[in-house]
Amino acid sequence: MIGPLAWNILLAMLWMGFTGSFTGTNLFIGLALGYLVLAYALRGIPAFANYATKVPRTIRFIGFFLWELILSNLKVAYDVLTPTYYMKPGVIAFPLEARTDGEITIVANLISLTPGTLSLDVSSDRKVLYIHVMYLDDEAEVVKSLRYLEHRALEVLR
Incomplete structure (x- = not known):
């Protein structure tokens, strides 16, 4: 059986x-239209209903992570460019909610x-x-x- 992502790509093509x-640009428009068609027309099929919720979560996560990446880069760059040393490095033990090897690998990366x-x-x-942790x-x-x-991250992966 072809999965929802493959159907979306096929509709875009x-x-x-x-x-x-x-x-x-036209590929992006095709992907968006394909997503709307799949989300609406096939919402009763569980695999497609799950796909309809994961795509917005994934887009929101990418935006969230890019924002966090920018803020972290600015903090480190500020510390490097100013004469004052703000770093207080240390190692922490972070209890994981991720359980599978794939989830742990993605969170760690x-x-x-x-x-x-x-x-x-x-x-x-x-x-x-x-x-x-540097700070x-x-x-x-x-x-x-x-x-x-x-x-x-786990919202997108599960």
Whole structure:
């Protein structure tokens, strides 16, 4: 059986073929129209209903992560460019809600992609992720922001 993403891509390709314009903009329009068609016409089928909710979550997560990435880059750049040393590095043990190897890998990589944090290791029972943090002013606040990142990522993955 063809999945909802494949159907969406197929509908986008058909749109591009019918319009005769093979551009990135037209592909995006075709994907958006295909998504609307699938979300509305096939909303009674569980696989397609799940797809209809995951696409907006994924788009919101990408926007959220890009914003976090920009803020982290600005914080690190400010610290590098100013003479005052604001860093208070440390290692924290972050309890994971992610359970599968894939979820843990994605969460750890998202944390490592953000400047100022680096995933070091996962405990042998896969319940704790050890993270090096450059700005460890308030450990509870750091854990809270990482928990929010993990929660948003797991919303998309599950």
